[in-house]
Every structure is written in structure tokens, then in C-alpha cells.
Amino acid sequence: MSEAYTSPRKRSARRDVAGVPGAPASARELRAQGRKTLRKLLDAGMRVFGERGVQAARVDDIVRAARTSHGTFYLYFANKEDLLRALAVECGDEMQLLADGLGAITLDDEGVVELRRFLAAFVTTYRRYGPVIRAWMEGDISDRETSARGVAAFTAIANALGRRMHEAGARGDEVTVAALMAMIERFAYFRTSRRLDLDPESLLDTLTLVVYRGFFGAPVAA
Amino acid sequence: MSEAYTSPRKRSARRDVAGVPGAPASARELRAQGRKTLRKLLDAGMRVFGERGVQAARVDDIVRAARTSHGTFYLYFANKEDLLRALAVECGDEMQLLADGLGAITLDDEGVVELRRFLAAFVTTYRRYGPVIRAWMEGDISDRETSARGVAAFTAIANALGRRMHEAGARGDEVTVAALMAMIERFAYFRTSRRLDLDPESLLDTLTLVVYRGFFGAPVAA
Amino acid sequence: MSEAYTSPRKRSARRDVAGVPGAPASARELRAQGRKTLRKLLDAGMRVFGERGVQAARVDDIVRAARTSHGTFYLYFANKEDLLRALAVECGDEMQLLADGLGAITLDDEGVVELRRFLAAFVTTYRRYGPVIRAWMEGDISDRETSARGVAAFTAIANALGRRMHEAGARGDEVTVAALMAMIERFAYFRTSRRLDLDPESLLDTLTLVVYRGFFGAPVAA
Amino acid sequence: MSEAYTSPRKRSARRDVAGVPGAPASARELRAQGRKTLRKLLDAGMRVFGERGVQAARVDDIVRAARTSHGTFYLYFANKEDLLRALAVECGDEMQLLADGLGAITLDDEGVVELRRFLAAFVTTYRRYGPVIRAWMEGDISDRETSARGVAAFTAIANALGRRMHEAGARGDEVTVAALMAMIERFAYFRTSRRLDLDPESLLDTLTLVVYRGFFGAPVAA
DNA sequence: TATGAATGAGTGTTCATTCAT
DNA sequence: TATGAATGAACACTCATTCAT
Secondary structure, three states, X not given: OOOOEOOHHHHHHHHHHHOOOOOOHHHOOOOHHHHHHHHHHHHHHHHHHHHHOOOOOOHXXXXXXXXXXXXXXXXXXXXXXXXXXXXXXXXXXXXXXXXXXXXXXXXXXXXHHHHHHHHHHHHHHHHHHHHHHHHHHOOOEOOHHHHHHHHHHHHHHHHHHHHXXXXXXXXXXXXXXXXXXXXXXXXXXXXXXXXXXXXXHHHHHHHHHHHHHXXXXXOOOO | OXXXXXXXHHHOOOOOOOOOOOOOHHHXXXXXXXXXXXXXXXXXXXXXXXXXXXOOOOHHHHHHHOOOOHHHHHHHOOOHHHHHXXXXXXXXXXXXXXXXXXXXXXXXXXXXXHHHHHHHHHHHHHHHHHHHHHHHXXXXXXXXXXXXXXXXXXXXXXXXXXXXXXXXXXXXXXXXXXXHHHHHHHHHHHHHHOOXXXXXXXXXXXXXXXXXXXXXXXXOOO | OOOOEOOHHHHHHHHHHHOOOOOOHHHXXXXXXXXXXXXXXXXXXXXXXXXXXXXXXXXXXXXXXXXOOHHHHHHHOOOHHHHHHXXXXXXXXXXXXXXXXXXXXXXXXXXXXXXXXXXHHHHHHHHHHHHHHHHHHOOOEOOHHHHXXXXXXXXXXXXXXXXXXXXXXXXXXXXXXXXXXXXXXHHHHHHHHOOOXXXXXXXXXXXHHHHHHHHOOOOXXX | OOOOEOOHHHHOOOOOOOOOOOOOHHHOOOOHHHHXXXXXXXXXXXXXXXXXXXXXXXXXXXXXXXXXXXHHHHXXXXXXXXXXXXXXXXXXXXXXXXXXXXXXXXXXXXXXXXXXXXXXXXXXXXXXXXXXXXXXXXXXEOOHHHHHHHXXXXXXXXXXXXXXXXXXXXXXXXXXXXXXXXXXXXXXHHHHHOOOOOOHHHHHHHHHHHHXXXXXXXXXXX
């Protein structure tokens, strides 16, 4: 009973438990209109995170990009972190698909083609979810759940790569795979950020070559 | 693209007279006492940048770590960015030394030893200057001069590596070297941040192996 | 190590533990200047809480009343609640003094005089700390410590009154004393808020009479 | 003095056309369905005001408690204040009934019984309308009409009590009656909020005793 | 009559930077 | 050279109220 004064933050924390008003998008039923707005915010978030970086992005940037209001943002997400979490879920799903789709890397031309296809797919995903992936890599995420989801996504891909390396007769140990993934991620980053301003196709060729030779160990005719 | 660090004040610009009020440390003669305080601030800055990240680090964190006051900070640096710049100078010098010190990577055991020595030296530098290096890599620096210094430092190492690869008969083109450096940097990052919690020595062995085989192209007996 | 993104609120919570920057006034050494500002804020807080009420008072009202800035407020208090806590400490001390100062209520004119003196003193304290006292009575305080301090203060006075009633041969049980205190508090409230716009002295006479007769049980010649 | 509740919008005034858009409930004819929804909102309002306090209660809390929507709320009430007004009307009626029902307080056992009955009735009313009554007492209401209705309700009871005291040969002056009512109100508050966690019946006995002796002046055998 | 969605002004809090001592 | 104190713009988050369906 009764009016006990609590600092607004506390109140908000208290309410987070009940969970309704500023509840993460997933916690409420949404109609067509609501789903549309949610999508707008997710897209805008991705865009702004990419432009400004996860840390520097302001909620104001995001709502402006989504052409909506401040209040609306908090109707769908508890805060910026919560938006990041939602994007991480999407990104995780996407990366799982990548992992599942990785075929055998045989020691012939077809293997090279498959590897190149995979790397191209990774880059494509990166162009959309790069900021989330970088946040995972850089440890820029404190939320347990979100962080764990990142680990799971990376692990899925790492395992897929490791298995394929094994099949190809190469070392697929943890460290080697980690080095490989680091290289792929950085490559996608440089590619997406245009820091290496070269022809995308030939960039991809070079990466494929380095990965093939360095990690799958097979001699390849340049 | 992305996260270039700009001090908030820049946004709502005010004045930009080169360096008068809290002139950068280098602009003034310092006595013993002053040099000691400067050192304290540089060390504290490095530490805090490492703990909180360049963007999230607050001047308050730094002065507390240095056991000094806000006022003192601005006696030595014009702002947070200026401190980063000072650290970048140190880091750049260090990386130049690394580049200069890279010997030939021959196709025998001695080559492996030299490569391993170089990688170990890089990791050591990274343990101290990691945050600056990461800020460079991630494009988290907006200041022209500081950024340019990063490019120079990376280029020095890249060139050294490229030359040595050439000598060893391997491809030393820009993209390949970039991939190599990305891998080394990430490795050092994971190593320093203990995200890969394995034995440092064997981590280094694996990295050496992957780099040797993947980039210098030589067959190596595991 | 490293930049994990945490929502600003979380960070602030984390820092509260370390306790330095927005630390409650008591946690830092203050010089003359600082003590003066602290006093200004406490006084302004008391005034604004009185005018607007504890809940409705905005930090902005308080800093305007104290002729200082927003930032300064948070240099001395973690938030509004923290200011209330500080005022509660002062108020608690004051009420303890009241309790300690209550003399015997004898069944003669001197008893009436002592009772009147006590009630006058209570009203004086109330004029200064009324908002805090009301917040305690109304349960408008959620903070454990602050709340407990209120209970302690009330208990001290209640015990003193109960003892004096006993000595006078009257019932000094918990409920009766509570009823007595409720009446006194409400009286002070109406008196301070000028809701009963009558002559203060005769108001006090009437209160003394009612209390004397109703609680100390002695027949008194009007 | 103090905490008069004003809706935030009033401050940044906008329009004040008497009662057009969400006309107060009374202004429209309601069918069965509408009356039911109105009732739900009134009940929920009372409940939430009791739990959170009049000031802290949010429209969102109320509609959630009433299992209806924001839009619906404004179909029945112009704003939060309007809901409070509607509840005040109910409460005022109830208190008028209390006043009308107060019988003579004779100087014998029957007088005690009647007083006890009245106090019990007051407590019952308080259990339902406590928040409104407290808002009146605390001056938490800025609306003229609502406030006036509170004064009228209190005056009705005060007059009834004053008259009965007179009949019993006791002082029934304004101040004494105010003191009496303050005590009764606080008692009901503590009783309802369970701050005095004692047996309700014996609480009521004690209150009756104190009131009887202190205000009606009669000697009573404990 | 009911509802979910949208809005934006209001308020709390932080932190880089300046200033007086 | 050092320091504690002050400042205010920037940003996060809330909630009463309106609107389209």
C-alpha cells in the first residue's frame, strides 16, 4: 500500500519485471501496423549502428532514421541494448544458416568454388549484420544472453569449418579455426567499410586462395 | 564508416584555437615533477582505455586511476582525444621498431624461429598498446593526425612483412598481407583479452605454424 | 578488459558502488566552498519539498532555488532520494533532541507548561522538517535506511511520551501513544500549512488542553 | 501549501474547452456495457490510487488493472484528475451518510457503543476511499471543485461531531474537532495500511476510549 | 464502444571542460 | 603545478494524451 517514493529508475526496473509497457517487442502481440513499425526500427537500428557504431549511436539517431518518435522506440524496446539484443537474435539465426549451408571443401576445383561461395555468403551477411558481429567480436556487449547468442553463432560456424577442414585432412583445432575466422571477419569488415578499396571480386579471390592454402593445406594452382 | 571518436564538444563546436589553454604535453618544457605526472596520466590512460574501451573511458576514470585531479589532466592534455594522440605517438614508435626488427623468414627452422620471435614481440607490444591498435583498426579515431599515424605504423609493418614474404618466394600483395595482419592482430587481441584461455606458448606455436604455412607457403613438419 | 557495452544506467549503478563522483555528500571531504554549496542544496531541498511536495519536486526546482546548476546537484547527491535521505538524517537528529528534552508532565500547572513547551518545540521542528516528517508518516519513502531512521525518530518521541504518561498515571500503551502522536503531527501540519488559519498561540493552547486532558487524564480547569 | 496534484499538461497548457473530447462520464448517457466499463475503471482507479498513491498512479496502471485500454479510459474521463473527481463525488456521498448517521453520544454505555459504531463505519469507508480522503487531507488536489467537495465532506462530519460533543457538554470548537478528526483519520490510515499490525477490534476499543475520554470528557470505566 | 499505436514535452542523469584558489 | 568545485549541453527514458481503425 501507498506511494512509497522510489526514484524513477527504480520504478522502471520494478516494472521491467511485470514487463508490459516498454516490453521487448517479442513480449506483446503485434498487429500489422505494429509489426511494420518494429521492422522500421530494427532496420534503422542496424543502419545507425553501422554508421555511428553501437556505442556512439544515440536513440535519437535511430528514431530519426526510422522516421518515428522517441516514445515509439520505447514502445518496442526497453533501451538501446534491447534493440541490439533483438538484432543479435536475427543475426544469430542468419549465421546458423550459414553454418548449416557449408558444404564439403574438397581438394579440387569444386572445393575452391564451395569455399568461395561460403565466403561470399558470409560477406553478404556481414554487410547487413556487421555491427552486431563486430560488437560480438570486440566484446562490446555486456548482456549475458546476447553475448551467449554470439558465442553460439560463432561456434556453429567454427564447428562447421573445423569439420570441413578435418575432412580435407587439415588441422581443425580450436586455435587454427579461430585464426581462420578472425581473418574472415576482418576481411568482411574491411570489405564492407571500404577500407581496402579494391575490386570486391578479386578481393574475394585472394581471400579464398589464402584460406584454401593456409587452412585446408592443399596446394592450388594460382 | 563507423564510430570515429569525436569529442562531444566538437559537435557543438566552440573554439578551436590550436593549442593554448591546456597545451598538449609536448608543447611545454617539463620539469621532473611535471614529467612524472605526465607519465602517470599516460599510463593511467592506457590502463583505462584497456579496461573500459577508448570510447567509454571517462576523463574521471583516468584521473582517478592516475590519482590526480581533473584540473591537472587539462594541464597536460587539451582533451581526451589529445591523450589518445600522445599514446598513439608512443605506440607508433614501438611498431616502427617492430617493423625494423623483422629479420628474414628463411625456409628452414631459423625462419620459423624468427617468425615466432616477431609474433611474440608483437603480442608484447599489444599487451601495452592494444587499445590504441584496436582503435586504429576499428576506425574509432577521427583525428586526422592520429589516424594517419596509425596508417603509417601499420604500413611499416605490412611492408616489412610483404618484403619478407617476397624474399621467401610467396605472394606479398596488399590483400594477402592485410589478411595476415588482421589475423595477427586478432590473435593478439584474443590472447590479451584472454578470450581464448589456452596456454600462451602453444597459442603462439599454432599461430606461427598457420602464418608460416599459409603465408610464407613453405611446407612445415608439424 | 574492454568496452562491453552497458546501458548508461547500469554503469551508473556500477559506479555507485565505487562511490566517488556522484557520491552522497558525506562520502567526500569537503572544503569550505563545498560545505557551503552542500548547505545551500539541503536548504533549497527542504524549501522545495515543502512547497511542491516530495514527489512532485523536480531536481530543477531545487537547483534553481539553490541558485546552482544541475551538474552541481549530482556532485553532492546521487539523486533526489539521496537528498531526502540526507535531510532525514538531520531531521532524525532534531527529533532525538526533542525526545531527550521532554520533561515530566506533572499533574499541576507546571506539567501543562512543560507539555506546551514540548508541543511548541515540535511545531518549530515541523516548520523546518515537515516535508520529511510527512514523508515518513505517509510511507512515501522506499529507501530502507531512510525509512528505518524515521521509525527510530518516531519511536524515540513515542517512548518519551509514553514514559511521561505512565509517570502521570495514564495509559501509555502503544496505540494510545500512536493516536497522540498522530494528532500532534496533524496539528503541526495544519498549523504549518496555514490550513487552520487561526491564532497560533491559541491553537497551541487548545492542543495542549486536549492532549493534557485526553492523554494524561488529568482534570484541568479551562 | 504542497503537492497539489496538477496534471503535467496543465503546466504546458494547451486547451481547456470544458469537457468535449473525452467528456466526463456523467456527461453522457450510458448503456449497460458502458456502465460496466465505467465501474471497472472507477474500481481500478481506487485500487491503484491506494497501491501507488494518487500522484504516482499512472493511467497505464489503471487501465491495466481495469483490463481495458488507454483509449477507453479517455472515453470515460477527461484525464486522471477527472477520475479522481468522480471518485471524490462517491466518497463525498459516503461521508455525508456517515455524518447523517451519527447518533447522540450519551454519557453512558450506549454513548460508547454509538461512538464505536461510528468509528467502525468510518474505518470501513476509509478502507474503500482512503486514497481520496488522504489526498484531501494532504492537499494533494488542485482542482477547485474536487477540493471544495472534500472540504464539504469533512465539514459535514466535523459539524456532526461538534454538535454531539456540545450535547454531551464538551467543547466542540473548531480546533478541538479538527484535532479529533485528524486523530480518527490517522488511525484509519494506520489501520488500513497495517502499519499498526494489531488486532483491529482492540485497536478500535482503544480509539473509542481515547476519543470518548479526551473529547467528550466523560469519565469512563476502562 | 473499444483498442493498439503514436506522439513529444518533461524530467533525470552524465560527463567533458573551465575556473578560482 | 595542483586541485576541488562548477557548469550546461547532451542524452536516456517516461507518461499523459490523441488518433486511426
